[in-house]
Amino acid sequence: MREVFTMWRHTQMVVLVALTAAIYAATLIPTQFLPIIPGFTNVRPANVFPFVFGLLFGPAGAWGAAVGNLINDFFGTLGLGSIGGFVGNFFLGFLPYKMWSSFFRRGEDIEPNLASRKKLVVFLAIVVLASAVCAVWIAWWNDLLGFVPFAALAAVITVNNALAGLVLGPIFMVLLYPRIRRWGLLWTEIMEPEEVSASRLRLLGNVLMWVGGLGGLIVGLAIGLGLYEQGFAAAGFAAGGAGGLGIGLGLLPFLALIVVASFLLGGREQVEAARRAPRRVR
């Protein structure tokens, strides 16, 4: 997690946080085109941005996604739920770069582009997982507050993010990577290796993230829907308050796994690889 803090030393990274946040906030606005849960979430093509920001700009993209979502809340929906949105969107941008190199063996090309089929598949997989992780955080928080039932929100957020990421993500990466690289703005070229966490047990981190993210989503849905069925079938039963805390406590292990995984995954190898790569001469 080191790079999440050391990145602030670099003026360009600071600027990238501001710019990506502003882009995200601005493009989320014209978004009333298919409300899914009106007031909570719509189909948002702009949701492709956190994945792209994350992979290209690393920690700056993660912060940018988080801040951008918060600022979008400033346009009318700033509330307690915004905290969940901040954390959730942070992970949406965090996972792409953090998990990227853990899918590859040492020596394979880990440039943040989609130049091979394997890379495309990895990208799509990360999109799905990151969508789930984001959904788990946001839906868990809102459920803990008692605002929105986990099942409804989690499913919708996952699908929403994944849709934008799967449909638009690859195209955007293909269109944007060469330009970002040419302008020298890839995070792997701005940051220094010592500033990024070393990968200690990145494969383990990768696995734990899947368990935490998908596991959290599935278990959360099960709890949420299961209790619903219970209530439905047993109308009139004085079910205790345990139901409400079911999500709140039940998902804690999964959230913990996500956090642990974040520390285990590294990223330093990506910056080292960028240092070694020969610069393309024009």
Next chain:
Amino acid sequence: MEPAVSIEGLGYRYRGRERPALRGVDLEVAGGEFVVVMGHSGAGKSTLCAALNGLVPRFFRGSMEGEVRIRGRPTRGRRVGELAREVGLVFQDFEAQLFSTNVELEVAFGLENFAVEREKMRERVREALRMVRLEGFERRQPATLSGGQKQRLAIASVLAMEPPILCLDEPTTDLDPAGKQEIFEITGELRKREDMTLIVVEHETEETLDADRIVVLREGEILADRPARELLRDVRLLEGARVMPLQVPRFFGGRGLGREELPLTPSEGVQEFRRRGWRIDPRRHGELLEEDRARERGYGEPLIEAEGLAHRYPNGVAALEGVDLTVRRGEFLAVLGQNGSGKTTLVKHFNGLLEPSEGSVRVGGEDTREQGLLGLGQRVGYVFQNPDHQIFSDTVFDEVAFGPRIRGLGDGEVRERVEEALAAVGLEGFEEEDPFGLTKGERQRVAVASVLSVRPEVLILDEPTTGLDYAEQRSMMELVRRLNEAGSTIIVVTHAMWVVAEYAHRAVVMRDGRPVLSGSVREVFARERELRAAALRPPHIVSMSNALGHTALSVEELSRITEG
């Protein structure tokens, strides 16, 4: 006395590029001097500026040779933040430089970074705003300022730090004539100060007359470094460096005068003209007028007709009032005016982007309100000012094919159209290139091609020459002229007056939402006083010819009609 800036053997190559941006540059600037730097796109002007405050080499990854000394101390090893106390740098793109929520904070930013106490800060902010004449604007949001005001704000934010050396990198390029004027007035005042060394990168040759020295860069090397007036007389050198020479000396040089005798300004030119007993032949001038009229007779039917057109914004402010305009097939019309005069609002009615609040606009005989954007886009193509606002594909081919494809044309037809459009703009062979790897001029052509591939009858170009150097501007305008000669009707929105003079047939001048002048370019440019009221000035050669009683629109025309 230690020179303010002393550069020896400076070379710099950006990482990943083959050619060095600068090579063997030697330059000395004494304290209090006003030096102008000129050159074509990519000549190394911005790199030179960046070398003054340490951005080169610290910000970029590249290799630097030679030495740059600011007031005697080398810049190598010193951080940009530290050098910022001595060298203030203002960039061309003022939008990208402003980031605070109000004017005061923007100006105070540098002072905050240097931990200046609040009381002192307030003083310096006030002083800086006064120097750029933005007093009273303290609480305004930068986004609400005009282009000229924004650039002045950027200058103030640097002046507040009171650097003894100020470097402005193309400060006026993106501004309208009124905005340019504001900047020139400020630089005019700054240069009078003994304690300030001023280095300005500039394209507008007409404004370099006040400089002490002009340095011309070409391909990363210094081509010439001479006193301003001397260099401006060397027309051939400037042309060889792809910098626009002044028209008056070019005219006189073309008629055989020696370099030392060349006048530079219109008034000097008029004097010299009379001194030599030359006169304008009214008969030959009459030929020019007749050619104008013959051309007008050759126009076809009206393609665009605006009647009583008015447009009001949702908040009630009138952008356009009472506009009557007819554009006929084959015309080449220029729409002139300051930013905010309504010129862009006007032309956006022609392709249906905007609808009239009152009155009507007819294209091809039908009201625009009855035609959809797709249909109108087929007749009237609109090339936006900033090509980066429309390019999104990763090959030139796909970019140019977008229009035809979205209209459902088959692959074969699409390919034909793309090839035709690329040939028209001179970009054959560029099909597989990444548009963002091209130069700005080339990207602009891609934007034109992507509109041409739809084969519209009318082509509207919004500021096609902004940001291009002289050679690129000529190239672009020659392309537009060829399109016009091949049958396209052209509408150009611009404030580059020499472009209007040499290429357009007719002109409309907008001011506060109304057309205040309209007619052939020759007629419009003869009325200098009214142009000035609209914050426009005709090119030097036109001014000169006006003073001599017969309007000529270019050096060639004036030569043609001069006797003696």
Next chain:
Amino acid sequence: MDPYLYLDRDTPVHRLDPRAKMFLLLGAFVLAFLFPDPLYGLGVLGLVLCFGHAARSLANLRRIWFILAMIAVMTVLLWSVFGGGRTPLLWFVELEPVLYGLGTALRIDNTIIAGMIFLSTTRNEEIATGLVRLGIPYRFAFAVSTALRLVPTIIATGSTIGQAQRSRGLDLDSGGVIQRVRKRIPLLVPVFVSTIRSTSVFSMALESKGFGAAPRRTYFLQLSVRRGDVVAMAVMAVLVAGAVALRLAGYGGVEGFSR
């Protein structure tokens, strides 16, 4: 087009230090959150609206009423379906979840209205400076405040880009969901590119003005906590303490509700 909610008025609330306002906002969040009972929710709503009236910010309700309404409707629906209770109402819906839904709709809407009042009375630069004074690292606050400032610019750019692409024939409103998502590409890519392009110039301009030059930094904007701020915060603290006590004593919940 100004997407922000700030209303330039002069009220006692506007004059409060931004840090005090943040404290009040937090307090309001807690107050709003505590009571699922719709009656209590109405009470909190009343408090919030009174405060909003004092801050002359209620005009902004016009801008967000649609969101508030949609949230209310959806919250009631969702909890009616997902929640369980004792007293059957109709079909499979019981009374308690509906009450809970109503109460929660009020809770959510109350936090949002409180947020709206905060944003209506606090300028962006005050938010940024307030954050810094509270200990948030300067660079982070800078990124946030710059992003705030840039959003309207990007919206304007987006609008220009939209016009340029529509001129080329891009029709955004037809087609199924996936198609419509794909049609956003010619809009989103240029917005991204033309904005990110300015990163270099922007960073250079920042460094050229000494960004990060000195370890310590001074601030132009003066912030000082005054008596009014302390009073307001004290009142809020008392309210929150009282509300928490009330809730712990068992009031304000929805009996018989389960999830």
